[in-house]
Amino acid sequence: MDLMAYIQEHLAEVTVITGLVLLIVEVWILGLSTIVLLALGVSTVTTGALVWFGVMPATLTAVIAGSGIGAGVLTVLLWWPMKNMQKTVRREYNIHSDLMGLNFVLDAQLDATNPATVRYSGVNWKLVLGPKYLNATVPAGASVKVVAVDVGRFTVEPVETEAE
Incomplete structure (x- = not known):
């Protein structure tokens, strides 16, 4: 057959x-x-x-x-x-990175219109302020902490010191 x-x-x-x-x-x-x-x-x-x-x-x-x-x-x-x-909820911060929590001292002033850069681990990272600090200006020499990581970009917030 x-x-x-x-x-x-x-x-x-x-x-x-x-x-x-x-x-x-x-x-x-x-x-x-x-x-x-x-x-x-x-x-x-x-x-x-x-x-x-x-x-x-x-x-x-x-x-x-x-x-x-x-x-x-x-x-x-x-x-x-x-x-x-297929839609996923986008979190405000990326919580799965070993780079979060890193502290940097700014070489230049950082605000919403002027992002700064920092070289870390052989990569130039763009530093941008987190959503809570969009209207703030962080002067050069101030410490900032990484709160989120994206490709080539650290979202940072100023480190609160005990004197403040």
């Missing part, structure tokens, strides 16, 4: 198995990173079930059309919920 005759004879089972393979690839290998394979897998399994129960005709054209249309509908329906699942 040739392959096409076998597929035609067992179209519902082959369609369900194809959908399950697509879902396995999407979930286990790609980690739910593409909505296309997810929608196509669910649509193909659903189409196979509809063929199996006699709701859809058992033709290759009907199966391909049903899977494609179902994948398109599922993609449209799942687009916004899956996009919203």
